[in-house]
Amino acid sequence: xxxxxxxxxxxxxxxxxxxxxxxxxxxxxxxxxxxxxxxxxxxxxxxxxxxxxxxxxxxxxxxxxxxxxxxxxxxxxxxxxxxxxxxxxxxxxxxxxxxxxxxxxxxxxxxxxxxxxxxxxxxxxxxxxxxxxxxxxxxxxxxxxxxxxxxxxxxxxxxxxxxxxxxxxxxxxxxxxxxxxxxxxxxxxxxxxxxxxxxxxxxxxxxxxxxxxxx
Ligand code: G3P
Numbered sequence: 001x002x003x004x005x006x007x008x009x010x011x012x013x014x015x016x017x018x019x020x021x022x023x024x025x026x027x028x029x030x031x032x033x034x035x036x037x038x039x040x041x042x043x044x045x046x047x048x049x050x051x052x053x054x055x056x057x058x059x060x061x062x063x064x065x066x067x068x069x070x071x072x073x074x075x076x077x078x079x080x081x082x083x084x085x086x087x088x089x090x091x092x093x094x095x096x097x098x099x100x101x102x103x104x105x106x107x108x109x110x111x112x113x114x115x116x117x118x119x120x121x122x123x124x125x126x127x128x129x130x131x132x133x134x135x136x137x138x139x140x141x142x143x144x145x146x147x148x149x150x151x152x153x154x155x156x157x158x159x160x161x162x163x164x165x166x167x168x169x170x171x172x173x174x175x176x177x178x179x180x181x182x183x184x185x186x187x188x189x190x191x192x193x194x195x196x197x198x199x200x201x202x203x204x205x206x207x208x209x210x211x212x213x214x215x
Contacts, residue, residue, distance in 0.1 A: 001175050002052075004183035006163065008032045008042050012186040013049050019189070024052035026127075026163065026183040028083065028107070029059065040076060047077035055105045055125075057083035058093075066093040074102050081124060083107045086114045091121050098122030105161065115147040119156035125181065129164035130174075140164070141173045148177050168192055 002023040005016045008031040016022045025046055032039045043056050056076070058069035066089060070082040081103040084090040094104045098121065105125040106118035110133060115126045128147060130140025147160055159180035165171065168191050174182050 001179065002159075002181040003189070004053075004055075004161070004181055005189060006031070006165070006183040006185050008035050008039075008046070009186070010042070010045055010049065013046055016186060016189050017050060022050065022052070023181070024054060024079075024183075025050050026055040026083070026105070026161070028055075028057050040072075043073070043076050043080065047079050050079070052079060053081045053103065053124075054079050055081045055083045055107075057107065058085075061085065061087065061089060063089045063092050063096075066090060067096060070097055070102060070104075081105050083127075084123075086118060091117055094118055094121040094123050098124075106158075107163070109147075110143070112143065112146040112150055115143075115158075115160075116150055119151060119154075119158040123158050125159050125161040127161045127163040127183075130162060130170060131164035131166040133164075134166065141170070141177070144174055144177050144179055148179065 003021050004024040004026050005013055005022060006026045008027040013025055032042060035042055047054050056073045058066045060066045060069050066084060073082050074080050082097060083105040084093050086106045086109050094106060097104050103124040105127055106123040107127045109115050109126055109128040118126050128143045133140035144162055161181040161183060162174040162179045163183050165182060165184045165188055171182055
């Protein structure tokens with residue numbers, strides 16, 4: 001399973017990369033708006049920090065505009081993946097960009113039918129937003145399960161990128177289903193290693209060692 005970080009903050013990306021388990025980055029206009037640098041400048045810096053795929057989102061919502069944005073974004077670095085909203089014009093753009101050899105990430109997926117369509121169009125990644133479904137009392141993880149079944153049934157190459165992740169259990173459940181990728185905020189990544197029994201156990205081991213080796 002690949003781990004991506006969902007942020008446009010370079011310090012968070014560096015800290016997650018230092019853990020040694022980071023495979024890529026996802027950004028979006030809302031995340032970029034929290035930073036001071038312009039989006040293109042930020043993306044260039046991020047692509048210098050991470051070797052893996054870095055998702056960068058188009059702003060246009062019509063086919064021609066998305067294609068123009070995509071070409072500009074793809075020029076920034078070889079590891080840029082163009083994030084396209086899952087709307088009709090976006091579907092057409094995914095199809096064309098795939099033919100042009102540009103990697104795509106279909107974003108804002110909330111239904112299995114949307115996921116099926118973007119796989120047929122050749123998207124590299126499909127990003128279902130599970131936390132936002134949970135927020136409105138729908139089972140976000142059921143969507144991942146359904147998409148995994150559909151993609152397995154037809155051996156689609158599109159990778160399931162679990163997005164809008166809120167807590168470590170989302171990772172565990174997505175991994176049990178066999179999702180290809182998960183993108184997590186830095187806060188969630190930081191929590192993955194923590195367990196109080198590990199801390200208590202370590203403290204006890206060290207205390208016993210000190211007792212046995214005093215003097
Ligand atoms: O990057 C897309 C997605 O992960 C956003 O998550 O927390 O804004 O629902 P969130």
